[in-house]
Amino acid sequence: MNRGWTFITNHAVVLSLIAKEPLVTARELSSEIGITERAVRRIITDLNVAGYITKKKIGRRVRYSINPGMTLRHRTHQEVAITDLLRILGWRRRRAAKAVMS
Numbered sequence: 001m002n003r004g005w006t007f008i009t010n011h012a013v014v015l016s017l018i019a020k021e022p023l024v025t026a027r028e029l030s031s032e033i034g035i036t037e038r039a040v041r042r043i044i045t046d047l048n049v050a051g052y053i054t055k056k057k058i059g060r061r062v063r064y065s066i067n068p069g070m071t072l073r074h075r076t077h078q079e080v081a082i083t084d085l086l087r088i089l090g091w092r093r094r095r096a097a098k099a100v101m102s
Contacts, residue, residue: 014043016089018064
């Protein structure tokens, strides 16, 4: 693989993988992306502080949620919703479970 530049930043890759698998661990992300676990944790913190994701502790694991109302950060693309980017990267929004009729 060419280790030069890429079109997608590590922040976008982490966000897209979290969107696809909300229970993914930093270690799993690190292995998949090819960056250190510490770098992944910094990116997760950046995304959380900026409001792109929220974290909820479930036992010993963390479940991540994406905030679909957020837009891209760069001033030239602030009108683009992150959900548009995530769809391009293969994310499919999960449908809420339908209420059971009694």
